[in-house]
Amino acid sequence: MTNQHIFSRGMQQVLGLPDQRIPVIKTIQNNSLAATRCRRDLPFDAITNPLPREDAYMIVIQISGKNSRELWLDGKPVKTEILGAGGVVFHDLRQSVQFCFHDPLDSVNYFLPRKTLNAIADDADASRVSDLTFTPGVGVMDQVVAELTRPLLPAFDNPDRVSQLFADHISLALGFHIAHTYGGMRTIARRQGGLAAWQERRAKELMGANLEEDVSTAELAKECSLSVGHFARAFRHSTGLSPHQWLLRRRLDEAHGLLRDSRLSLAEIARACGFADQSHFTNAYTRRRGISPGAWRRQKEIFPKS
The missing domain is CATH 2.60.120.10 (Jelly Rolls)
Incomplete structure (x- = not known):
């Protein structure tokens, strides 16, 4: 990249x-x-x-x-x-x-x-x-x-x-x-379906198994025996999200769970979940949840569950 x-x-x-x-x-x-x-x-x-x-x-x-x-x-x-x-x-x-x-x-x-x-x-x-x-x-x-x-x-x-x-x-x-x-390309009107159950499951497995690693659309498409464009369209049809959006949500959900472990620093959580650094993680988390991960963690320390 x-x-x-x-x-x-x-x-x-x-x-x-x-x-x-x-x-x-x-x-x-x-x-x-x-x-x-x-x-x-x-x-x-x-x-x-x-x-x-x-x-x-x-x-x-x-x-x-x-x-x-x-x-x-x-x-x-x-x-x-x-x-x-x-x-x-x-x-x-x-x-x-x-x-x-x-x-x-x-x-x-x-x-x-x-x-x-x-x-x-x-x-x-x-x-x-x-x-x-x-x-x-x-x-x-x-x-x-x-x-x-x-x-x-x-x-x-x-x-x-x-x-x-x-x-x-x-x-x-x-x-x-x-x-x-600008090129006048016209596609054939046809019903666009989603991924087969096994394809959706395989794509999500590949993205979720190693959150700290990068994966390309081409790799996911190959595992599903589809072209890149067909895979991207079918994945969105099945999940309502692009592969990038799905993976980002998966990383943020995993990071949110790790925030409960006070032994892990924000930098360690960021690395474990595939973010470039703590700043990248903080910005993405804040956009998703409306509160920074550090502030959320402090809030939970002040108001622990009874």
């Missing part, structure tokens, strides 16, 4: 950003989907180096402020519009893409290979996407991309806290949305 993707290194060379400012989240869904947070406090004074040509798309969402820029595709200038917070632009990396930014930069850039779009279409029994439809240099407001990006933002400061299941969840949802909304 914390290894740099080639796209991350390419963006560093293009934008001149130091390593620590561009953490990357990489997931596997037959292929990889990378997300890079790019931040620069000052505008650029020159045209950037061109991005490496690849059979892929770069999808950029502006996080804060506005960004006015000049754009060149294969050396030819392209008219652009100011990109405000929440605006999304697309770039076809089969072309040589260069920029000149006139405002500070704060964006999340997604790298979406064409082979990933093909895998998504194949999994959905749909026709493959030939090209994405967009106007170069012109942004669109996309609420789905914004909602999927929002929970990723804290992860760029703490990439080690990102579980594989969470990254898979974002990757699958984003890829499907892009293929459907």
Whole structure:
């Protein structure tokens, strides 16, 4: 999860950003989907180096402020519009893409290979996407991309806290949305069922047996003899939760039980239940229960059961 993707290194060379400012989240869904947070406090004074040509798309969402820029595709200038917070632009990396930014930069850039779009279409029994439809240099407001990006933002400061299941969840949802909304992918209307009883049981066993370890959606899908996309949809249909959400609840329930053992520190409980550290555990527990684990433990000491 914390290894740099080639796209991350390419963006560093293009934008001149130091390593620590561009953490990357990489997931596997037959292929990889990378997300890079790019931040620069000052505008650029020159045209950037061109991005490496690849059979892929770069999808950029502006996080804060506005960004006015000049754009060149294969050396030819392209008219652009100011990109405000929440605006999304697309770039076809089969072309040589260069920029000149006139405002500070704060964006999340997604790298979406064409082979990933093909895998998504194949999994959905749909026709493959030939090209994405967009106007170069012109942004669109996309609420789905914004909602999927929002929970990723804290992860760029703490990439080690990102579980594989969470990254898979974002990757699958984003890829499907892009293929459907901008690639015209149409799935065959059919009744979507859940997992068989043995599949649901096996998936939950794998996630619950070793809470301190990370597991990917691909591993769970393989154990259930399903494709990644089919498994993710069927698991949600059966449980009402994504695999990531189910595992997080399972970890929090286990941690809640361990809080009753005063011999264990919060840090020890966090490690035992698969959280990156005590802070990660505390934040997740507080969001779920409305009280910090330390405060809950102190409350129980003050008001013990009679």
